[in-house]
Amino acid sequence: MDNPSDPSPAELQSVRAAFQKELTDGMQFWLAHSHDEKYGGFLNCLCNDGKVYDTHKYGWFQGRQVWTYAYLYQNFEEFHTDQVLQAAKSGLQFIRDHLPMRHLSGRAQRRCYFAVTQDGKPYRVQRKPFTECFYAMALFEMFKITGDASLKEEALSVLDAYAYWMTEDASDLGAPVLEGQPPLSRLSVPMMLLNMILLMVEPDSEFFAKHAKSCVEQIFKHSQDSVVLEVLSKDDKPVEGSEGRFMNPGHAIEAGWFLMEYWRRFEPSNAELLQAILDKFVVKPLEYGWDPEHGGLFYFMDKDGCPPVALEWDMKLWWPHCEALIACLMAYKHTGSEQHWQSFKKVFDYCFKHFARKDGQEWYGYLNRQGDVSQTLIGGPYKGCFHTVRCWAFCVELLDSVIKERQTA
Numbered sequence: 001m002d003n004p005s006d007p008s009p010a011e012l013q014s015v016r017a018a019f020q021k022e023l024t025d026g027m028q029f030w031l032a033h034s035h036d037e038k039y040g041g042f043l044n045c046l047c048n049d050g051k052v053y054d055t056h057k058y059g060w061f062q063g064r065q066v067w068t069y070a071y072l073y074q075n076f077e078e079f080h081t082d083q084v085l086q087a088a089k090s091g092l093q094f095i096r097d098h099l100p101m102r103h104l105s106g107r108a109q110r111r112c113y114f115a116v117t118q119d120g121k122p123y124r125v126q127r128k129p130f131t132e133c134f135y136a137m138a139l140f141e142m143f144k145i146t147g148d149a150s151l152k153e154e155a156l157s158v159l160d161a162y163a164y165w166m167t168e169d170a171s172d173l174g175a176p177v178l179e180g181q182p183p184l185s186r187l188s189v190p191m192m193l194l195n196m197i198l199l200m201v202e203p204d205s206e207f208f209a210k211h212a213k214s215c216v217e218q219i220f221k222h223s224q225d226s227v228v229l230e231v232l233s234k235d236d237k238p239v240e241g242s243e244g245r246f247m248n249p250g251h252a253i254e255a256g257w258f259l260m261e262y263w264r265r266f267e268p269s270n271a272e273l274l275q276a277i278l279d280k281f282v283v284k285p286l287e288y289g290w291d292p293e294h295g296g297l298f299y300f301m302d303k304d305g306c307p308p309v310a311l312e313w314d315m316k317l318w319w320p321h322c323e324a325l326i327a328c329l330m331a332y333k334h335t336g337s338e339q340h341w342q343s344f345k346k347v348f349d350y351c352f353k354h355f356a357r358k359d360g361q362e363w364y365g366y367l368n369r370q371g372d373v374s375q376t377l378i379g380g381p382y383k384g385c386f387h388t389v390r391c392w393a394f395c396v397e398l399l400d401s402v403i404k405e406r407q408t409a
Contacts, residue, residue, distance in 0.1 A: 005338040016399040023392035025360035030385040039119045041094030046379035055118035059099045061384035063134030066091040070141035092142050108172040110161035127175040140200045183234040190218035191255050223280040228252035245303035249289025250320020256281030257327040282327050295350050316367040321351050322391035329398045
C-alpha cells in the first residue's frame with residue numbers, strides 16, 4: 001500500500017511534464033541562437049531575445065555545450081537529430097582546434113584557454129584548470145557517439161594531467177607561490193575529479209583505484225561542525241580569516257549528488273555512507289543555505305555569520321538551485337523519504353516562480369535577494385547551455401525511474 005505522504009502518480013507526472021517542457025523550450029533557445037555557422041562552436045553571450053552581445057567564446061561553456069548536446073543526443077529521442085549531432089561535432093572541432101595550449105611542452109600542453117575570439121584566437125587564460133575538465137568531458141562524450149578512439153585517448157590524457165596538477169604539482173597552471181599564502185585544499189578539486197571519474201573512468205582501472213575513494217574522503221573532510229567549508233588547510237584544518245569561513249551551499253549540495261552517484265554505482269549496500277551523504281551534503285546545506293525571509297539559496301555565506309566578502313553573497317543564482325533540484329530528487333529516489341520530496345518541491349516551486357520565464361525558453365540566471373530578476377542575460381561567461389539543461393534532463397530521467405518503480409512495485 002502506498003504511503004499517503006508520497007506524491008501521487010498525477011503529481012509525479014505533472015512535475016515530469018514541467019521539466020520536459022523546460023527541456024524542450026530551453027533547448028530551442030540554444031539551438032536557435034547559439035550556433036556559430038561561420039566559425040563553428042557556440043556563441044555564449046546572449047540577451048533574453050537571443051541577440052549576441054559579445055562574440056568572445058568561453059572555453060568551459062564550449063566544452064559544456066558539446067557535452068550537453070552529446071548527452072541529449074544519446075539519451076533523449078527528441079534530441080537524437082542531425083541538427084543536434086552536427087552542432088555537437090562543430091563544437092567539438094572548434095574546441096580541438098582552438099582551446100588546447102599546444103605551444104607549451106609536457107603536461108602543460110593539456111592546458112586550455114579560458115576564452116578565445118569568435119574565430120578562435122587566444123583571448124584569456126585562467127590559472128584554474130576547469131576549462132580543461134569540460135574539454136575532457138566533451139571529448140569523452142563524443143567518443144561514445146563516434147567511436148573515435150583518439151577522442152577517448154585525449155580526454156583521458158587531460159584527466160590524468162588534471163589529477164597530477166591537483167594532487168602532485170600545479171606549477172603548469174602558472175599561479176605564483178607566495179610566502180604568505182599557505183597551501184590550501186579546495187572542495188572544487190576532489191569534486192571535479194570525482195565527477196570526471198564517474199563519467200570517464202572504468203572501475204577496474206588503476207586510475208580509479210588511485211583516485212576515486214580518495215576523492216570521496218577528501219570531500220567529506222570539508223564537512224566540519226555541521227557545515228561544508230569550501231577551503232581547508234592541506235592538513236584538513238580550518239583556515240583563519242574570511243576565506244576559511246567561506247561557504248557555498250549550492251556547491252555543497254552539488255557535491256552531495258556527485259557522492260550519491262558514487263554510492264549508487266560502487267557502494268550501493270553501504271547504507272551508512274548514503275545516510276552520511278544525505279545528512280552532511282543535502283539536508284544541512286539546504287537548511288542553513290535557505291533564505292528564511294525571501295526563499296531561495298544564498299549564493300555565499302560566512303560560517304560565523306560575519307559579513308561575507310563577496311558583494312553578491314545574498315543573490316539567488318540559477319546553478320545552485322539546479323544542483324539542489326537534482327540532489328533532492330535523487331535523495332527521494334534512493335530513500336522514498338517525504339523529507340526529501342518536500343525539500344525538492346520547495347526548490348521546485350521557487351525555481352518555477354522566479355527563474356522560469358513566462359515565455360518559456362532558457363531560465364534567467366541572476367536574481368536579487370527578493371527573487372526579482374537582477375540581470376536579464378541568458379548566456380554569458382559564467383552561464384550557458386549546461387546547468388539548466390542538465391538539471392531538466394536529469395530530473396526527467398529520475399522521475400521516469402521513480403514512476404517506473406512505482407508501477408512495478
